[in-house]
Amino acid sequence: MTFTVAIVGRPNVGKSTLFNRLVGKKLALVDDTPGVTRDRRPGDAKLVDLKFRIIDTAGLEQSAPDSLQGRMWAQTEQAIDEADLSLFVIDAKAGLTPADETLAEMLRRRGKPVIVVANKSEARGSDGGFYDAFTLGLGEPCPISAEHGQGMLDLRDAIVAALGEERAFPPREDVAETDVDIRPTGAGGVEDEESEPAYDETKPLRVAIVGRPNAGKSTLINRFLGEDRLLTGPEAGITRDSISVEWDWRGRTIKMFDTAGMRRKAKVQEKLEKLSVADALRAIRFAETVVIIFDATIPFEKQDLQIVDLVLREGRAAVLAFNKWDLVEDWQAVLADLREKTERLLPQARGIRAVPISGHTGYGLDRLMQAIIETDKVWNRRISTARLNRWLESQQVQHPPPAVSGRRLKLKYMTQVKARPPGFMISCTRPEAVPESYVRYLINGLRNDFDMPGVPIRVHFRASDNPFESKARKRR
Incomplete structure (x- = not known):
């Protein structure tokens, strides 16, 4: 990106609507209620031929520094200091x-x-408000309609005039040609059946942080970043938008999504909270690994278990983090109790990794990141077809499929059809008759024998094609 632009203004003037217009997506929450945006949200904007980084900010209201509005003001001031240009939005x-x-x-005063x-x-x-804007002493105002997209060309020209042609359009760097390896993999250009792709330790990783309100999600991300990037405080439900931040951990790019706290569905009545929860669900679907934050002082509330179940049903890799560990007195007793409850209350995620942490002091953050990486490895794992079929044969020897309606089920062939999460297909007779208990037996066997704890595993059954079916029909 060439330069950074901050959108500032008082509440309910249309800053988030303009932000969504410039980024070309409905990323920021928009509502008629003043003060929807609280954290500063970055995005990649495009305006005709301009490409730049843009920051949406909270509506500015003067308040005491310790109040929520005062902390929002401080976040906006940081965005203004970080930006090269400010778009001061008023309501004409x-x-x-x-x-x-x-x-x-x-x-x-910023200059x-x-x-x-x-x-x-x-x-x-609106003409009166437009002409009144000249009295601010900040130059000629640019009339637009963020909702309908009017005046965008004039806004583009104003940005170029304010920054200059050289700053707005830096010279393009020549892209160096890279050699492409076109050698075949395995004999005849086909990957060997026994080969299992290695995990890429360098690819960026998307991680979503979810949990109930006031569990410490934003505080945890601030501790990772080493700065007060996200708005925090004792009030519950501060975060509304799903804000993404990037940082490096041991040379690897981590993109974390802070999400709004998710309460029980029956308690979510306001439209704005519904929008926030929907935004959090989108972040879960976009992420690869999801960290569910538990409050260690009151863990395993019903909503906690429902959030874990939601993450697993979406097929994401899940890690549990018991936050506020600095408030726990008897560590050993509480830890043993949490382990027992995790195994008992989350049987669908047997072996899920759980780490005690403290976002306030930084305790356990390295172990949490290591658990995230290890879980992502399992989530991306692929197993060769030959190994799976040998395993399937041994499983049937130990525990043969049951007979249904007097006829024995036959499991013939098994292969992995996808990863992220691991999905397997088994060719068998009468797939609709396979009992759920035997499916759980196979899934638990996959977890134990191929070391795949804590990730959702999908097993599908398909009837094998009968090559003589068409001849039997002709005979009739």
């Missing part, structure tokens, strides 16, 4: 307010380029 329909004048004074964006200019009676 409502006109200027004392809060707008206060923000204009703050932006002037960085500022563009006044008069949003909602398509509304009737």
Whole structure:
């Protein structure tokens, strides 16, 4: 990206709507309620021929530094200091307010380029607010409609004029040609059946942090980053948007998603909370590994178990983190109790990795990251067909398939059809008659014999093709 732009303004002027317009996706939550956005959200924007990094910020309201609004103000100030240019959004329909004048004074003190964006200019009676914007002393305002996409060309020209052609359009770097290895894998260009692909230790990893409200999700990510990147506090439900942050752990890029706390469905009544939970569910589907944060002082609430079950049904790799470990007094007794409850209450995720941590002090974070990497390895694992069929034969010898309606089931062939999560197909007679108990027996055997703890395993049954079926029909 060439430069960074911050979108600032008082609450409910359309900052998140403009952010979604520039990034081309509905990433930020949008609602008529003032103060929806709380954390600063980065994104990759494109405006005609301009490509830049953009930051959506919270609506600015002056309050005490220790209050929630005061902490939101501090987050926005950090975004302004980080950016090369600020888009100061005002509501042309409502006109200027004392809060707008206060923000204009703050932006002037920063000494960085500022563009006044008069949003909602398509509304009737917006001309008065547009002309009032000249009194801010920040140059000619740019009238737009973020909702309908009007005025985007004028906004593009204003950005280029504020930054200059050289800053807005840096020279392109020549891409060096790379040699492509086109050698065949295995004999005849086909990968050997016995070969199992190695795990790529260098690829970026997407991790979502989920849990109940006030479990310490944002505090944990801030501890990983070593800075107050996300808004935290004693209030429950501070996080609303799913915010992504990137950092390096031992040379590997980790992209973490902070999500809103998920309460029981019956308690979620407000539209804004429904949007926040839906955004958290999208983050779970986009991630590879999901860390479920438990409050170690009150673990295994019903909602905790439902969140774990949701993650496993989505097919994600799951890791449990018992946060606030610094508040636990008898470590050994509590740890033994948590292990027993994990095995008893989560039988569908036998062997799931669970790590005691403290986002406040940093205790156990290295062990948590190691558990995430190990779980992702299992989630990506592939097993050769030859090994699976030898294993299937031994399983049938130890515990033959049951007879259903007086006829014995025959399991003929097994192969892995996918990874992420591991999925297997077994060719058999009468797949619809395989009892659920035998499916669980096979899944538990796969976990134990191929070392695949804690990840969802899918086993599908398919009837084998009968080559003589067409001849039998002709005979009839």
